[in-house]
Amino acid sequence: MKPSTKDFYQxxxxxxxxxxxxxxxxxxxxAGYLGVESxxxxxxxxxxxxxxxxxxxxxxxxxxxxxxxxxxxRAFFEDDSMRERLEQEGVEFTSEYTxxxxxxxxxxxxxx
DNA sequence: GCCTTGACGTTAG
DNA sequence: ACTAACGCCAAGG
Numbered sequence: 001m002k003p004s005t006k007d008f009y010q011x012x013x014x015x016x017x018x019x020x021x022x023x024x025x026x027x028x029x030x031a032g033y034l035g036v037e038s039x040x041x042x043x044x045x046x047x048x049x050x051x052x053x054x055x056x057x058x059x060x061x062x063x064x065x066x067x068x069x070x071x072x073x074r075a076f077f078e079d080d081s082m083r084e085r086l087e088q089e090g091v092e093f094t095s096e097y098t099x100x101x102x103x104x105x106x107x108x109x110x111x112x
Numbered sequence: 113g114c115c116t117t118g119a120c121g122t123t124a125g
Numbered sequence: 126a127c128t129a130a131c132g133c134c135a136a137g138g
Binding site: 026027028031037038039040041042043044045046047048061064065066067071072073074075076 | 118119120121
Binding site: 005036037038039040041042045049 | 132133134135136
């Protein structure tokens, strides 16, 4: 059965929804987990396009960062709500918009 | 249907 | 170690 882009988005949402509180992961890792190694940008695109109403549930998109642990998607959140949420969950920051990836990194495969 | 853009990542210089 | 360029694939103009 041919996986459509819609299914890909759906899978992205499902994976992101499983990220535990206080943990973070990256776009590339999610893409790789879904079998699309070079689809990191699409993950970001999926999150940008995601609609809680249509999806039926809401996902912690603020826990998805780039491979360096930087909050590259902060512009899509209200003010600094992305950083504030992470701090509130106990995530340690190494700089203004960079988290301690080594300490809080979450791998989708660990879930198995 | 071609061109540009982008919540990314890797490689080359 | 730092910066520039390219590859990637879907969406919108």
